[in-house]
Each structure stands twice: as structure tokens, then as C-alpha cells.
Amino acid sequence: MREAALSTLPRAKNAPMRLPRQAWLLARNDLRQEMREWELVATAGFFTLVVLVMFALAFATLSRDAQVLAVPGMLWLTVAFVGALTLTRIFDRERESDTLRALLAAPVERLAIYLGKALVTLLVLLGCCAILVPGVVLLFPAAAPLAEHPIQTVTLVVLGCLAYTSVGTLFAAGLATSGGKNVLLSVILYPLTTPALIFALVATRALIENHPDFSKYLSQLAALDIVLVGLSGWLFESVLVGTGARRAPTTRRRRG
Amino acid sequence: MPAVTPLQLRAIGKRFGRLAVLRNVDLTVASGEIVGLIGANGSGKTTLLSIAMGLLPMSDGERWLGGRQVDDISIEQRAAMAFVTHTTQLYARLTARENMELWLSLRQAADASVGEIEPVLRRLGLGDAIDRTVGTFSRGMMQRLCLARALAGRPELLLLDEPFTSLDPPGRKRLAEVLREEADRGLAVLLSSHDYDAIISVTDRVVLLSGGRLVGEVVRADERGAEGFRDAVLALGRGSTREAAHA
Amino acid sequence: MGRLFPVILLGVGALTLPYSVQRVFLDTPIERTMGTVQKIFYFHVPLAWIMMLLAVVCGVAAGIQIRTRSERAEATAIAAAELVLVAGLGVLLTGPIWGHATWGKAWTWDARQVTTGLLWLVFASYVLVRHFGAAGSERLAAALAIFGAVNVPIIYYAVKIWKTTHPDNNVVGSLPPQMWASLWPALGGLLAMTLGLLWARIRLERAEIALDEAWVGVEDAPQEA
């Protein structure tokens, strides 16, 4: 039984369910490895706790007005730090024995690799936010509205983390295959994700202040999410393995 | 046996800026044929295999798969190819069975083929280690597991980058036997190696890559016999080292 | 034609800019609330527009490069990114000078300042990745440029979303005609200058690529003979 042949037509898209299935299989594979050691969750969760304690020590005496400004910053700064940590680890795991290259050579949709990795990163980030947000609410009285509007808070956190993850996964994967230095990741990641984080920041502040524009900011963040996920998904294959038609053979101008 | 040629590389060139890694390389691998790729370190063997597998874009030339020119290798085409590298490419935290399961379930619509895992592993001498974590394996065992994973997908074209490096003599012998069996069923194999003895024992044809270009070829002709082929390959290898020393 | 074009553009720029300086300083009324210093506006704002235009050019070229692997697109992306850095530095330096004179504070952490700075940083990291990245990182850099270009509209709307000290976007729309009349030559001159430099830089980059190929070709020749 041969399931495929080299002589089949290229780009025969005959398996519509392949993408979600493969994405889920890859995410499950990552989660399964994680459940052997709890390495990612433990380091990221511990890191979140440490940051939270440091915030408590540094900012506990802030006035209520100042807290309104400080709390959104703490929240999204921590997400940025934890995100960079998680992304580095999650692709280090694929680099250890070059499994990412194996996946690229395997009959796997490239988009499925992206979605699987992004899903795991998102889950880890959300897990950290499950520590972070209640912690912030407990420590800073001004953050109480976050607890009073749980649905809005959860939506906001998911959308914000999604924005970060979508961009981060693309560039972490790109660096993992280009044999580059991981140091470049933070250099690239922080300026690129800051616009998304600023949107999340503004929305968080609106939520804390019970500002009527909150839903507007939230929908803007959602629109940004769609743009970022779409763009990253579109670029993922090209960044990991060069695609597209080969450069057309140009007639060389004479050089003299 | 399919009539088409699984892999044909025409005038492949690969440059990184001013550095030409491959120049004008023509290479064909037919069904049932095992082709050996020899050459010094840095002669472009791994680059050539990566280009054949579509993991690197080429700067010049054409890649033909199954009689058709291919710029972007489709999923269906990748399903008919397999690439085993000297890096093990296995998840060290998972068991051999789980690694195989992941690969087979990624390929197929249902987890139907999971029953095939044990025979394949046993064939490569890993029958006792099925449920051990890959992290506890020796390099040689990992290499065999990789090969098992590649063969389980029943490819038409198998690319191997330094498959003999960490195998012990019995392991090499077994690998050679398995490759020969698969080739007899129509598999096309392209493998690179430093190990002349292993190459001589398994290949039908040996090509020498030097400085990014193909500089020599020896075909195992029936009338020449094993010794003749052996001497020709060794002479080819000596020629390349002399050339390298000269340059 | 290819050789002449940048020279023509640079020449047009060299002629237009003195004329626009003369217009700005002698023929344009002094703005009532900000005074003479408002004249920085005639160079700051066009330069900011040019920077954004170049960022978009770079993003589009990078998109074409990643799809078709065209060397022309690649050279364009590199040249545009470098000029984004030059123009961006101009915007980021003249902005605080203007701000220092009118608001009394050079850097106010205003949203548009911050996002312009971010855009600049994104393209700086593009140039860095191009220079120091490993082989194959040109695709990563291209993705970086595409994201940088996507940031441009975000920057543009940032002012509307976050009401801050920066003049609103529609200030430009409500300018008196005399000020518009002075803005056009300044914009034209700067644009001609930048495009001339862009064109020259693209030619240079392509010459470099062709030279790389020529070297590879020469190394081929003696061994074939």
C-alpha cells in the first residue's frame, strides 16, 4: 500500500481536515512531553510568581490613582517576559535534536506546525495569567474591577496573549531553523510585539477605570489579533523554508 | 516498479553570498538504486541532500521528482520521501513507540497503522526497546529508530545523511541488508557517508562531491566484481584527497 | 537611463530644497500660537510621511521577495529599510527640537513618538538581522520588514485612539493655503532627494549581488578549463 506517490500532482489539496488534525496532534505531542517533566509550566509559573512578589515589594505602597496606571503595565510586561521565556524553551526543545527540521521534511502542513506551537505557547501563557491576574487583584485594590468583570477580563487576557503568541511563534520558529542565535529573539520580539501590548494595556486600563470605551478597545485588539495571526500564518512557511517560484532566469545585462 | 525516476537534480547551484557551496550538480537516482555520495567535510553533501528534500532553496538549477519539475514540494510528495540525518530528530522525552505513533498518525487520516510499529522496530533490532524513553537510547539505537520511522512511511525515495556514523559493525551490516531489501522492492536511496567500507558494501553507484561539484562516478558493474568496485571507489576517494591537498 | 535617473532626482531635489527653504522662511506667515519655530513643521512632517512611505515600500518589497525570491525586490527592501533609518532619525531628532521649543519638553512619551520610535527600532533590527544574521536569515528579516510595514497604520491611528499632547491628525487638513503652498515644495524636494538616494542604493545593492555572482563564476572558470 502506497498512500502517496512522487508522481502525484503537486498541491493536490484533498484533505481539508488534515490541518486541524495535524495541529492538534503536534500540540498534544508537546503537551505529552510537558506532562513528563512539567518543565515549561514549572519554570514559567515560578517566574510569574517571582515577578508578582517583586511587584508587591516594589509597588505595594502606591496610591490608588497610581495603581490604576501601574497595574496594566505590570500585567502585560509580565506577559512579555514570560512569553519570551516560553518561546525560547519551546523551540529549544525542537532544536535539541533537530526535530523541527524533521517536521518540515515530513508530510505535515507547515501551518499545522505553527498552530500547534502557538496553541501550546498560548496555553502556557494563559496558565501564567491564571496566577498573575488573581495575584494582582489581591495585591492592588485598584485592580478590583478585573475580578468584578470576569468575562471581560478573561476575553482581554486571551486576546492580548494571542496577539503576543502569534507574532512570537513565527519569529521564534524562524530563529530556530536559521541556525541563528537565540539572543536575537528578544531583540526582534520586544519592538514587534509592543504595539499589540500597548493596545492590550489601553484596554486593561479602560477596564479598570470602567471606561465606556473598553468594548471599543477590545474589538480593536481583536482586529489586531486577526491581522497578526493571518500575517504570521501566511509568512510561516516562507520564513521556515524558502518557498515560491525560483527566481526567473534573467537575461544578464552585459557588464563592462 | 514505477517507470518514473524518483529524483533528478539538474545543474543545481547553491550560493551563500560569495560562497558557492554547490556548482552545477547533476544527479539522478533511479528506483531500486542505492547511490552513495562521498566527499570531504564541507564538500556540500548535506546541502545537496537538503536541497533534494526541499529544506533549502536552491540558487540555480531544477529539481525533478517523479518526472515532474518541482519548485515547492507538496505534502503528497513529501509523504513519498523520507530524510534521515545524522542529528537524531527524535523527541528524547517520549518512548520509541510514542515517537513512531506521532509520525504515523501525522501521516494518516486514522491511527490505523499503529499496529505496524512493532514489526518495523523488530526488523531493525529494537524489539526490546519499544517502550523505553528515547533519551535512554544509545546513538546507534536512535539512528536505527530514525530509519524505522522513515521506512514505516513506505517512501519511494529515501535520503540518508551519514547513516553509518554511530552504528557498530553488526548495526551497519543490518542497515545495509535492510536498505538492499527495500531497494529490491523499488526504493530509491541516496546516502552520504565518509565510511568507504560501508558505502562499498551497500551501493550500486558512488559519486564524489568535491568543492561543491561532482567530480567522479563509479558504477558497480557486474563483470568487475566486488573487488573491482572496491578499488575504483577507493581510488576515487584518494583522488579527492589529493585534489584537496593540491588546492 | 538607470544610471541617470538617480542623478536627475537628486538634481531636482537639490534645486527644489533651496527654493522651499526660501518659501518657508520668507514667504510664509508665522504661525500664531507656536511662532517661528513652527517652520520646522515644513521639514518634520514631510520627512515623517516619507519615512512611512519607505516603511511601506520596504514591507511590500519584502513581501515580493519572500514570494518570488526576486533579487530586485530584495535590493529594494534593503535600500528602503536603510533610508527608513535615515529619515526616521531625522524625524526623531527634529521632533524633539520642535517639542522643546513649543511644549518646553523634548520627549513627552507621546503615543506617536513612541510608536515612531518603535517603527525605527523594528527597521533597525531588520538591518541588524541582514548584516549579522546566519545564512537563511534573509527570509526572517523580510518577515520583520513586513510586520514593520503593518505597524505604519497602527502608528497613524495611534493618535486618534490615545488622545495625547500631539497635534491631531486633522491639523494638517486645516492648514491655511499659504502653508500648504510651502509644504508642497518641501515635500517634493525631500521626496526627490530620498527617491534619488533610494534608487542609487538599489543599484548599488544589485551591483553587489551581480559582483558576487561574477566572483563565483570566475572561480568556476579555471577548474572547468
Place this chain on the structure above:
Amino acid sequence: MQLFEDFEPEGADAAGAAGEQAPALGGGEYEPVEGRDRQSIECQRACESVAAKKTASDYSHIVWAYGIIWALFCGYGILMWRRAQRLAADVEALRRRIDNGK
């Protein structure tokens, strides 16, 4: 010119300086000129000096801003010129190499 003619009949010698230091509160022999009392003149001078200072600082700001833009473009031009020089040297090396090869 009109101003001087007003002062002419009383003291022609002092006329030149009168514009600067009109002794508005001094004596009764001079008829105070409309709008030229000491207070308003001092006020005007103060305004003028503030304006002059502002204009001077504005101009220095403008000169800086303008200079920076030019310096940046020139700097980039120089960088590009140096790059072109390097490229020309490279072409020369290539040409020599080809000539040697033949």
C-alpha cells in the same frame, strides 16, 4: 520721518536721540507725544526683547533641525559613496583575477 519733523522746532540737536529716550515725565517744556510715554515704551521694549529672544531661540532650533536633516542625508550619501568605492575596488580585483587566469 514724520516723527522727526514733530520734534524739529524745539531742539534740533537732541532730535536724533529723542526716539530712544523721550523724557516723558521730565519737564513741561516738551509736549508729550501721543503713545510715547515711558511706560508704554518700556513695555514695548520688554516685549521686543522677549520676542527677539524667542525668535533667536526659534531660529537656533530651526537651524539645528534643518542642519540635522542635511547632515543625515549627507552622512548617508558618504556611506554610499564609500560603499561604491569598495565595490569599484572589488571589480578591479575581479578584473585582475580574470586577466591572470588567461
